[in-house]
Amino acid sequence: MANGIADRPPARRPGGRNARVRAQILAATAELVARDGIAGFRYEEVAEFAGVHKTSVYRNWPDREELVVEALLSYAEDLASVADTGDIHRDLVDYLLALAGGLETPFGRTLEQAIQPARQSPTVRQALTRILDQRVAAVGRRVDTAVDRGELPPVDSAFLGEMISGPVRLIVNRGMRPFTRADAERIVGVVLAGIRATAPHV
Amino acid sequence: MANGIADRPPARRPGGRNARVRAQILAATAELVARDGIAGFRYEEVAEFAGVHKTSVYRNWPDREELVVEALLSYAEDLASVADTGDIHRDLVDYLLALAGGLETPFGRTLEQAIQPARQSPTVRQALTRILDQRVAAVGRRVDTAVDRGELPPVDSAFLGEMISGPVRLIVNRGMRPFTRADAERIVGVVLAGIRATAPHV
Numbered sequence: 001m002a003n004g005i006a007d008r009p010p011a012r013r014p015g016g017r018n019a020r021v022r023a024q025i026l027a028a029t030a031e032l033v034a035r036d037g038i039a040g041f042r043y044e045e046v047a048e049f050a051g052v053h054k055t056s057v058y059r060n061w062p063d064r065e066e067l068v069v070e071a072l073l074s075y076a077e078d079l080a081s082v083a084d085t086g087d088i089h090r091d092l093v094d095y096l097l098a099l100a101g102g103l104e105t106p107f108g109r110t111l112e113q114a115i116q117p118a119r120q121s122p123t124v125r126q127a128l129t130r131i132l133d134q135r136v137a138a139v140g141r142r143v144d145t146a147v148d149r150g151e152l153p154p155v156d157s158a159f160l161g162e163m164i165s166g167p168v169r170l171i172v173n174r175g176m177r178p179f180t181r182a183d184a185e186r187i188v189g190v191v192l193a194g195i196r197a198t199a200p201h202v
Numbered sequence: 203m204a205n206g207i208a209d210r211p212p213a214r215r216p217g218g219r220n221a222r223v224r225a226q227i228l229a230a231t232a233e234l235v236a237r238d239g240i241a242g243f244r245y246e247e248v249a250e251f252a253g254v255h256k257t258s259v260y261r262n263w264p265d266r267e268e269l270v271v272e273a274l275l276s277y278a279e280d281l282a283s284v285a286d287t288g289d290i291h292r293d294l295v296d297y298l299l300a301l302a303g304g305l306e307t308p309f310g311r312t313l314e315q316a317i318q319p320a321r322q323s324p325t326v327r328q329a330l331t332r333i334l335d336q337r338v339a340a341v342g343r344r345v346d347t348a349v350d351r352g353e354l355p356p357v358d359s360a361f362l363g364e365m366i367s368g369p370v371r372l373i374v375n376r377g378m379r380p381f382t383r384a385d386a387e388r389i390v391g392v393v394l395a396g397i398r399a400t401a402p403h404v
Contacts, residue, residue: 162373166370187365190365197399
């Protein structure tokens with residue numbers, strides 16, 4: 001990702017140069033938070049990693065917490081959507097694989113640790129809650145579509161999300177074995193079958 | 203359960219006074235680890251909390267890591283068994299409620315954070331692995347009994363354990379809402395129904 005940014009020609013985006021600088025700073029912050037934790041990173045290093053002047057970091061984010069929060073949010077966007085191929089089983093399997101991949105990165109590990117609410121400031125906690133809410137909402141939208149199409153019986157989609165992502169987190173965070181597509185298939189298979197079997201017959 | 207112990211008459215156990223002192227030291231260590239983390243607690247405080255002489259702590263556990271490991275193991279024993287009432291659904295629901303109760307304590311939170319493997323020494327990691335293995339084994343034994351009795355189709359009991367405890371950890375660790383018996387009922391209901399529905403017909 002660092003390479004991807006470096007290789008691009010100077011972008012002409014709304015905001016221009018400053019937008020690019022901000023994106024570089026956020027990417028650098030996300031990387032340093034992953035390495036050193038939320039409390040550990042330093043503005044000097046962010047500037048160095050981002051290849052910008054230290055004053056650019058201070059000017060854009062005079063507040064350290066706001067920098068952390070924006071970096072967390074920008075980095076977590078990848079998991080805030082679930083594909084719709086028309087096959088709910090397949091789409092949820094792919095989502096679980098992406099989730100596991102995300103959790104296995106240094107950044108994902110930091111995020112998981114940071115989720116322990118007692119450890120965080122209200123602002124950071126809010127950002128983490130928002131990240132999780134976005135994921136829950138993304139799964140929920142996809143599940144609701146499946147319900148509308150008759151692929152699934154009416155179901156509490158937040159509960160379904162917890163049922164499929166809970167085991168993924170457990171397996172990845174424990175770190176005793178890699179998370180595979182077979183795991184994802186098995187989890188989604190059992191949960192969807194269980195939801196269908198326990199649905200009240202209307 | 204603490205009451206149950208307090209109500210008993212003074213036990214005549216092998217080891218006598220020293221066994222009692224050791225138990226007090228382990229309980230104090232578990233409490234301090236919960237409060238200050240594995241790296242944070244001090245021998246002086248352990249002695250003070252346990253109401254024993256500091257030399258008793260040093261004599262029994264010259265090695266700090268061994269003290270932590272024994273304290274973790276002694277505190278985690280409660281969850282190393284699953285009741286057998288003959289009703290697998292009910293027994294797993296009760297296990298999940300006990301698991302959630304354990305995770306919600308300060309000690310449980312510490313344990314969860316300490317599980318992040320990269321953060322720990324090999325010795326502590328081994329102890330944590332052993333705690334988790336004991337739980338997995340306890341669920342496994344209970345599930346195997348249910349399979350023997352024809353209550354469940356043949357099933358990978360480690361997978362079943364991940365399927366039911368993963369969502370519990372997610373809900374408790376996120377800390378957005380309390381974990382209730384209704385949650386436990388719903389989780390066990392969906393997973394057992396899903397396992398029955400997806401079992402290969404022999």
